[in-house]
Amino acid sequence: MSDFAGMEDLLQDFLTESSELLSEVDNKLVELEKRPDDRALLNDIFRGFHTIKGGAGFLNVDAMVSLCHRTENLFDKLRNGELQLTPEIMDEILMATGAVRDMFGAMAQSRLPAPVDPSLLERLDNVLEGKELHATSAAAATPAPSVATPASQASSPQPNGEEHNWQQLYDVLLDQVPSTSASSEPQVIESTATVIETKPATPVAQVADPMLSLKPAAAVPATTAQRAQSNAASQQLSTQETTIRIDTVRLDQVLNLSGEIGLTKNRLTTLRSDIMSGKMDTGTLKALDEAIGQLDLLVGDLQNAVMKTRMQPIGRLFQKYPRLARDLARQMGKDVELIISGEETELDKTMLEDLNDPLVHLVRNAVDHGIETTEERIAAGKPAKAVVELSATQVGDHIRIEITDDGRGMRPDVIRRKAIEKGLIDIETANSLDDKQSLQLIFLPGFSTKDQISSVSGRGVGMDVVKTNIQKLNGRVDIQSIVGDGSRFTISLPLTLAILPVLVVKVCDQPFAVPLAMVREIITIRQEQVQEVSGRATIVVRDEILSVRSLANLIGWEEVQVPQFGVLMQSAEHSFILAVDSFIGRDDVVIKPLQHIRPKGIAGATLSGDGSIVLVLDMEDLLASTHADHSAIKTSRFAQDLV
């Protein structure tokens, strides 16, 4: 049952907007550590807490109100110079933002968040009380009841009487307004001001104290609290947002185009009746051709426009990471700065969400494993402060995300040795791997280069998940690393998953679609080019030895003819030639998932221009399913097929 019955819409809005706001606050806090006296930053952070508190008040989330109230006051004091920011205070503030984020997590599941850890509130209060406490703003735990007469106000046992006192005071003043002045406004104002000034502030201060000590100061072991926090945080990450915010300009474009398509449809309807009634002169046919041509353009534009409504700046993800890197670096006693660029690069919303886990892992990995300890850095003659760069750029129809660290780099020989030690590969395989391929070993399940398992980057479950997640998005991860200089992880992703450019090939008279992103080139296969290398059919293309795989065999069919063409495919870790009978051409398709059945190696189906069904191949899946059985693609077999 929802704790927010009747307010679900509002809750959604609040969570979307406040989460962004909180991420901004988090980032500004990281900035603030560098420039503790920056008034603009202090103001922004103050306003952030203030705004969240305001919204939380309307949703009756008392715990959040009371927490944000304290942080807001804290920043009020900081910006007024009444308090000086110390690392200790910063820690409390960061704890507080963490707690607020956890509450968002609870609220996302329609639960009212649990009260804040009382010891955190107490510590914040202690910080606040470092200076004299005077009447501050309202910690409105409940929505203010409609303000009535002073009498009813006085009798209401509200713990936050402070606010009501002011409300009451102001109401008294406003009540005087109509009675004392009928005409000129300035006069009213003056009288109002005077009355307020003559009112002593003491009653308010008295109420303020009991309010602040409302929460019992029960001691909760800090570790438990932290664990609970991280649990809640991971829970929150897994819940996907179901709403999206779209620039109205983009929405208008969609509207415009669908209107135009409607007009073109009308034109076609008219032409149809003409043609049906036997009017088939050149003029009519030309008009038909024009109308269809126009429809073609418009539909393309509409697809683009709709796709754009799903595009979100990647900055929404990136903004969470400086804080992550900072916390982790601090915990490990390292000095790391995360530099972010390309936040405005846009990516499909669903991809953005699925990218979070891999990116979090890569950032953590860079800080944890990539960056050396400060001592090691100094010994190696590097600056003590390490830099991790996270960038996003659009390259053609792909998005490239890079995570670069200036750490110790990865040694291919060490990685190979570890992989053998852990029994992930045999020595023979290890020897056949070049340095680049060796780096890819870290993506194997169960691989962890650290003997000492770190509590931070996990225990070797992670890098493989990074890779699988990226592959699910039709993307790939490449690693570059220079020993002593650092490593770079490059993620390449298609712009969107909604529309997939494919190459349509034909095998056994049936069309199949292959993701165009993987296609490097198309070659003709001549039998004399096929060579046997360690029992596998290969072709040398520009000095590169590539294995040949027959699509018919991969999907478990008997070939009906000798494959004529080879599609040079490139996936994350290997290149190979996919042997097919013939081509139909390239196409932009919308993949429809298959229901109830999931054949190996098939991502889904789509309709071709003539209305027939084309299966879209999932190459990684297809290869994985046959990987265990290498004999299936032995040369002898292939040669037989060729003969």
Place this chain on the structure above:
Amino acid sequence: MADQNMRFLVVDDFSTMRRIVRNLLKELGFTNVDEAEDGQVALHKLKNGQFEFVVTDWNMPNMTGIELLKAIRADAQLKHLPVLMVTAEAKKENIIEAATAGASGYVVKPFTAATLDEKLKKIFANMGK
């Protein structure tokens, strides 16, 4: 009773909050509502539109609610507009500042439709005189 078609401008940098205020106004029967995300945008809209009532947040970037209020009172065309300050700033000095700057009313977050109704009625009554 106030005209239900009265044109409101709700000013807040937090869109959730604009929506809350908008919903509360709707509950009270006021549906002719436009929004602005800060004082600057609000002032621009006010100068170009026939607004009859301003409900504004205090704490906003670019131009705060109090600056907006002062700008409205300083503008020959706009100075008669009723302005209700919606804010969590319930400090004594803030109330004085708002009152001095010519706020027609002051309501502290969070509030209910009934509270808002009361505030509005007071302002309408005041205007009627």
